[in-house]
Amino acid sequence: MLVIKDLHAEVEGKKILNGIDLELAVGQVHAVMGPNGSGKSTLASVLVGRELFKVTKGSVTYDGHNLLAMEPEVRAREGVFLSFQYPVEIPGVSTSYFLRSALNAVRKQRGESELDAMDFIQMSKEKAKLVELPAALLSRSINEGFSGGEKKRNEIFQMAMLEPRLAILDETDSGLDVDALRVVANGVNALRSPDRAMLIITHYQRLLDYIVPDKTHVLVGGRIVKSGGADLAREVEERGYRWIEEEVGAASV
Amino acid sequence: MAIAGSKKKWAPRRYSRRIFLATSAQAKQGFLDAHERFFAADPRVADNSDVHTRVAELRRIGIERFGMLAFPGPKNEDWKYTSVASLVAADFDPAPAARSEIPVDRVSAIIDAAVSDQSAQVLVFVDGSPIAELSRNLDEVDTAVCVMSFEQAATENPKLLSENLGQFLDTNAHGFTALNSAFLSAGAVVFVSAGKHAARPVHLVFVGGVQDKSVSHPRTLIIAEPGSSATVAEHYVGLPDSSYLANAATEIVLGRGARLSHCKLQREAAGAFHVARIQVHQGEGSEFVSHAVAVGARLSRTEIHVALDAPEASCSLYGLYALEGDAHADHHTVIDHAQPRTRSTELYKGIMDGRSRGVFTGRVLVRPDAQKISASQSNSNLLLGAGAVAETRPQLEIYADDVQCNHGATIGRLDEDALFYMRQRGIGPGPAKRMLTLAFAAEVTEHIADPHLRASAERAVHERVEHAVLGGNDGADAVHGSGGVARDRGNGGAS
Numbered sequence: 001m002l003v004i005k006d007l008h009a010e011v012e013g014k015k016i017l018n019g020i021d022l023e024l025a026v027g028q029v030h031a032v033m034g035p036n037g038s039g040k041s042t043l044a045s046v047l048v049g050r051e052l053f054k055v056t057k058g059s060v061t062y063d064g065h066n067l068l069a070m071e072p073e074v075r076a077r078e079g080v081f082l083s084f085q086y087p088v089e090i091p092g093v094s095t096s097y098f099l100r101s102a103l104n105a106v107r108k109q110r111g112e113s114e115l116d117a118m119d120f121i122q123m124s125k126e127k128a129k130l131v132e133l134p135a136a137l138l139s140r141s142i143n144e145g146f147s148g149g150e151k152k153r154n155e156i157f158q159m160a161m162l163e164p165r166l167a168i169l170d171e172t173d174s175g176l177d178v179d180a181l182r183v184v185a186n187g188v189n190a191l192r193s194p195d196r197a198m199l200i201i202t203h204y205q206r207l208l209d210y211i212v213p214d215k216t217h218v219l220v221g222g223r224i225v226k227s228g229g230a231d232l233a234r235e236v237e238e239r240g241y242r243w244i245e246e247e248v249g250a251a252s253v
Numbered sequence: 254m255a256i257a258g259s260k261k262k263w264a265p266r267r268y269s270r271r272i273f274l275a276t277s278a279q280a281k282q283g284f285l286d287a288h289e290r291f292f293a294a295d296p297r298v299a300d301n302s303d304v305h306t307r308v309a310e311l312r313r314i315g316i317e318r319f320g321m322l323a324f325p326g327p328k329n330e331d332w333k334y335t336s337v338a339s340l341v342a343a344d345f346d347p348a349p350a351a352r353s354e355i356p357v358d359r360v361s362a363i364i365d366a367a368v369s370d371q372s373a374q375v376l377v378f379v380d381g382s383p384i385a386e387l388s389r390n391l392d393e394v395d396t397a398v399c400v401m402s403f404e405q406a407a408t409e410n411p412k413l414l415s416e417n418l419g420q421f422l423d424t425n426a427h428g429f430t431a432l433n434s435a436f437l438s439a440g441a442v443v444f445v446s447a448g449k450h451a452a453r454p455v456h457l458v459f460v461g462g463v464q465d466k467s468v469s470h471p472r473t474l475i476i477a478e479p480g481s482s483a484t485v486a487e488h489y490v491g492l493p494d495s496s497y498l499a500n501a502a503t504e505i506v507l508g509r510g511a512r513l514s515h516c517k518l519q520r521e522a523a524g525a526f527h528v529a530r531i532q533v534h535q536g537e538g539s540e541f542v543s544h545a546v547a548v549g550a551r552l553s554r555t556e557i558h559v560a561l562d563a564p565e566a567s568c569s570l571y572g573l574y575a576l577e578g579d580a581h582a583d584h585h586t587v588i589d590h591a592q593p594r595t596r597s598t599e600l601y602k603g604i605m606d607g608r609s610r611g612v613f614t615g616r617v618l619v620r621p622d623a624q625k626i627s628a629s630q631s632n633s634n635l636l637l638g639a640g641a642v643a644e645t646r647p648q649l650e651i652y653a654d655d656v657q658c659n660h661g662a663t664i665g666r667l668d669e670d671a672l673f674y675m676r677q678r679g680i681g682p683g684p685a686k687r688m689l690t691l692a693f694a695a696e697v698t699e700h701i702a703d704p705h706l707r708a709s710a711e712r713a714v715h716e717r718v719e720h721a722v723l724g725g726n727d728g729a730d731a732v733h734g735s736g737g738v739a740r741d742r743g744n745g746g747a748s
Binding site for chain 2: 048071072073075081082084087090091092097098099101102103105109141142158162
């Protein structure tokens, strides 16, 4: 479903990604781990089309189409969803109004009819339960005054509503306490599906205790230096990133 | 405050002062001549009624002042960011517009768009003259509020005019206000009886441009007697494709404990010029709420002067200007805390697209003995167009020591992170920009208490934003462009 080949990207002239190769099949969940500054979030940003990041080499195909050629909103309508590391606060725009607009844009692309207000409310009540998000938050401005945990739950709630084919979770665990982490992880697990692929970007392994990936990749210096199964994440947790860096260093000598 | 954009977009027009002075003098002479022709020998002055004596006196004082003050030039500090060069060069016919054939269907449609509430009381003026046939529901007996033209007031309640007209309006400020008095003829009076509460808003609609190149001087007197409450809306509209000048003046007097909500909706034709001064005099414990919405005219200037001239008086001023193309809108507010325990809040916002320019000046004066007052002011500007400009000038002058004052001014562009967030959810850049812009505007319009008026103001803003964001030629530029000029001219005094 997602094929990344030799992807190079830079931000403001600084090279961040130095040749990423990754294949993600539908129904699979892959974790991308890496130390700070390794390019994890840049990878997420490039996949969703943030203008700040310039792709200098390589390709990304999504369901056989050139993903990089699509506008951000087109990628979203085609089923690419990003759970933001720092969800944006938008004063004056209610979550429900915003999400209904988003959902109808996505549904239109899928050839489905627009959802009326009643159906939307019904659906959002149901999906909000998934991440234990109080329904009252939906009538408030997007993320305004939300706690860190509420913001992350709101991201997963939106994912549940939009039903993406490819979900990218960027540091969804950051800033969450154990209870909130469990709630969010349960939500994500409930959304695992044979029709959906997920890319879970994280610094720590703890999220992967709850969301067990099919495959784990370790990103160092803008390249995937090691791939393995779920146990690779545990190994990283125990031994840190240093040993991989050393191993890579030794191999490249 | 951040300054962006290239300097060349803000080169002072070198088209010079000499040319301005010559054109301005010529325009001034035109008005003086017209005044001479039409008012020097007004036969009605001879009838000796108090009203006509008062009107004649105001005209005389007005034209004298205008003769001295003329049109404000670039050296007038209060007009520093608003040049009237294009106005004086516009070659208007200074004579009071003669009653002409009114295209009733077109004008009715404009009035209907302005006042959707069919059962509301509406007094309509076309090019300065009251038009009974277009007005609505005025004979309805309302014990709380009475709406009438000067003509009616002169017969029904002459004292109202002779005692109040021109009482508080400052004709010394600049030529426009003086000119309004000089050409005083028709006008509107809204009278709210003591202790009464008007249930619904009263609407005054001023239609301009039925005669191209015409000038009108709308004049309004609003008197809210002690303990009364009412909502009054002034709508300024015009025939599209016409060029005209509406030079309005409004006097508002609030008695002890009176509450008045005043809503000015400026939706003039795109080629029109609009100048308005609103002067408010407040009694003890009275409460004044002002809404000023400006989406029309090529050049507009709105001045609101509030005198909190008795203890416990309070005012809230809300303003919203949404501009596109080459439009220029200037809002100039002055709040005079003349007495102790007076309160004021002010919230003004601007949305500028294209090469438009929005100017805000908020002067707050706290006099030496005005202790225990509170004043807060905020002006935020959203620049959509690459060539758009916002000027903001907070001017706080505080001479008392036991006061609570604060102010803030911002000038910025749409939040890129918010835009991207919305696009990542599938919402296109146009609708995303519209949502963010309307949310910005709603923080002002949501304060309009009357639902019809609020809807009317929102519609006006939506139309402008829709046009600017989706119909504009540089929509993409508005998101990614780095142009635009932002200036903060405040003296920054806060305590």
